Amino acid sequence: MSASAEPYLVIDNVLKRFGSGPEATVAVDHMSFDVKPGEFVSVIGPSGCGKSTLFNIIGGLLGDYEGEVRVGAERISGPHPSIGMVFQEESTFPWRSVIDNVAFPLELRGVPKAERHDRAHHFIDMVGLSGFAKHYPSQLSGGMKQRVSIARTLVSEPQILLMDEPFAALDEQTRLLLGDKILQIQQQLNQTTLLITHNLTEAVQLSDRIVVMTYRPGRLKRIVNIDLPRPRTSEVVGSDAFGHYVAEIWSDLREEASSGMMDAETTAARRNRPRG
Amino acid sequence: MAERTRLRDLAPITVGIASLAAIAVVAELLLLAGVLNRYILPLPSDVLVALVRLVREEDILSRMGLTAFEVLTSGFLVILAGVPLGVLLYRFRLMRAALEDWLGALAAAPIVLAFPLFLVLFGRGPKTIIIISFVYGLAPVVLKTQEGLTATRRVHVNVGRSLNMTPAQMFWKILFPSALPTIFTGIRLSWTFCLVTVVAVEFLVNLGGLGHLINELAERYDMPGAYAAITFVILLSMGFFIVLERIQSWLQPER
Numbered sequence: 001m002s003a004s005a006e007p008y009l010v011i012d013n014v015l016k017r018f019g020s021g022p023e024a025t026v027a028v029d030h031m032s033f034d035v036k037p038g039e040f041v042s043v044i045g046p047s048g049c050g051k052s053t054l055f056n057i058i059g060g061l062l063g064d065y066e067g068e069v070r071v072g073a074e075r076i077s078g079p080h081p082s083i084g085m086v087f088q089e090e091s092t093f094p095w096r097s098v099i100d101n102v103a104f105p106l107e108l109r110g111v112p113k114a115e116r117h118d119r120a121h122h123f124i125d126m127v128g129l130s131g132f133a134k135h136y137p138s139q140l141s142g143g144m145k146q147r148v149s150i151a152r153t154l155v156s157e158p159q160i161l162l163m164d165e166p167f168a169a170l171d172e173q174t175r176l177l178l179g180d181k182i183l184q185i186q187q188q189l190n191q192t193t194l195l196i197t198h199n200l201t202e203a204v205q206l207s208d209r210i211v212v213m214t215y216r217p218g219r220l221k222r223i224v225n226i227d228l229p230r231p232r233t234s235e236v237v238g239s240d241a242f243g244h245y246v247a248e249i250w251s252d253l254r255e256e257a258s259s260g261m262m263d264a265e266t267t268a269a270r271r272n273r274p275r276g
Numbered sequence: 277m278a279e280r281t282r283l284r285d286l287a288p289i290t291v292g293i294a295s296l297a298a299i300a301v302v303a304e305l306l307l308l309a310g311v312l313n314r315y316i317l318p319l320p321s322d323v324l325v326a327l328v329r330l331v332r333e334e335d336i337l338s339r340m341g342l343t344a345f346e347v348l349t350s351g352f353l354v355i356l357a358g359v360p361l362g363v364l365l366y367r368f369r370l371m372r373a374a375l376e377d378w379l380g381a382l383a384a385a386p387i388v389l390a391f392p393l394f395l396v397l398f399g400r401g402p403k404t405i406i407i408i409s410f411v412y413g414l415a416p417v418v419l420k421t422q423e424g425l426t427a428t429r430r431v432h433v434n435v436g437r438s439l440n441m442t443p444a445q446m447f448w449k450i451l452f453p454s455a456l457p458t459i460f461t462g463i464r465l466s467w468t469f470c471l472v473t474v475v476a477v478e479f480l481v482n483l484g485g486l487g488h489l490i491n492e493l494a495e496r497y498d499m500p501g502a503y504a505a506i507t508f509v510i511l512l513s514m515g516f517f518i519v520l521e522r523i524q525s526w527l528q529p530e531r
């Protein structure tokens with residue numbers, strides 16, 4: 001394996017501005033951190049702090065930013081073949097059945113039908129959708145669709161897995177169980193994983209490290225090491241250590257979240273202020 | 277399960293036919309009671325009788341065949357030319373700026389009225405009818421194709437980009453399938469335009485097909501016959517819709 005193919009993700013002093021002049025918003029402000037090979041890192045922050053922006057930059061979908069993102073020693077300019085992305089919005093193809101959605105990346109690579117369906121079935125089972133292979137997205141619930149897109153990304157077995165709030169549409173139970181599955185796959189494939197989330201439990205349950213972001217502009221507030229034993233399952237949620245981590249990160253996050261809420265309230269108040 | 281699906285498919289048709297029959301019965305009663313004028317609206321029962329007469333005496337099947345041929349020829353030409361044009365319009369902003377308004381105007385213009393010009397250019401025959409129908413039916417497919425492609429969800433395009441898809445793959449595997457339902461809406465609109473145009477021109481220039489027959493019967497003051505002939509036009513249009521629906525659900529089931 002060459003050095004550039006090493007699944008080592010570096011985010012180096014990344015700054016992203018939307019718009020220009022006095023109207024410009026800084027969405028991501030000088031963020032720097034890395035994700036080591038096989039490591040599971042979560043980025044957590046309040047809504048609107050710039051997480052999806054960061055996600056799109058790392059995925060190579062958003063250009064025109066300062067700083068750089070590297071995979072190994074290679075500076076990325078556009079989507080990198082060893083990165084697989086799971087998007088925040090619902091992204092299944094409504095014109096394809098579940099199996100053809102999941103097999104999509106293999107189809108692009110010209111994998112024969114029987115083989116790609118075999119591999120797709122494996123991942124469909126893994127996300128708990130056995131029996132739904134022939135269904136179409138319009139026949140599935142929101143959470144099920146999201147699991148289809150997770151399976152579609154996993155089927156390429158990307159070395160670096162990038163996920164933007166993939167569990168947001170799921171109920172807590174499914175979220176915990178699917179978290180276990182993701183961890184299992186991640187350990188099996190030794191995937192370098194970056195998870196974007198605003199869910200504290202999820203972040204602590206899954207991560208080796210958590211990057212906490214501030215609200216507007218999105219800066220790095222703190223990086224927390226999660227020293228919970230591996231292999232880890234969702235049962236860890238009941239432990240004392242888990243509770244300590246959640247409390248610790250919440251105290252960091254609380255200030256940011258409330259400044260986000262205050263921001264929203266003043267905007268609303270300004271909008272509702274009677275004229276004259 | 278398959279049987280249930282069949283039943284579900286049949287239910288709307290049954291309800292449709294039943295309500296049509298109910299309307300016919302009501303109309304019949306109102307006409308008999310003298311509430312409605314029998315010189316404007318013939319008795320539905322007379323129209324029913326005339327339907328049979330048309331089949332026996334007016335060679336309705338070959339007339340329907342001719343009209344169907346003209347509509348299908350212009351309809352498929354419209355798809356063949358319209359979809360690629362729509363793609364070009366989507367792809368090249370300059371072309372869109374230059375052509376979009378003209379196409380809108382084309383869709384709105386009463387081109388049928390220019391039929392004498394077309395007759396002079398292309399002669400008195402099916403060819404002329406097909407060409408007028410083509411011109412009239414073109415705009416909806418072009419505009420809807422362009423609209424459908426433009427409306428492709430951004431996240432779908434991003435999935436494609438994250439998988440490093442080639443532009444050709446992006447078009448055939450994401451943009452086009454995503455736009456297909458809208459394209460079919462355009463095709464349905466276009467085919468309606470084509471059918472109306474074909475029948476209208478047949479009617480105006482007394483040339484072959486169902487339109488010609490409607491004109492003849494109307495001139496003979498055979499109102500039940502004229503209404504019966506119009507019924508055949510409606511049957512034809514229903515046939516087209518069913519065929520299009522089939523093609524669409526074959527291309528994209530459960531969408």
Ligand SMILES: Nc1ncnc2c1ncn2[C@@H]1O[C@H](COP(=O)(O)OP(=O)(O)OP(=O)(O)O)[C@@H](O)[C@H]1O
Nearest residue numbers: 018019025027046047048049050051052053054198
């Ligand atoms: N294309 C864009 N043009 C202008 N501003 C943008 C654009 N995309 C995002 N922003 C702004 O950047 C900021 C961060 O947005 P982003 O979507 O990254 O937030 P987020 O952290 O992912 O939020 P959420 O948790 O709700 O998904 C927001 O203030 C948003 O208004």
Ligand SMILES: [Mg+2]
Nearest residue numbers: 051052053088
């Ligand atoms: Mg987001």
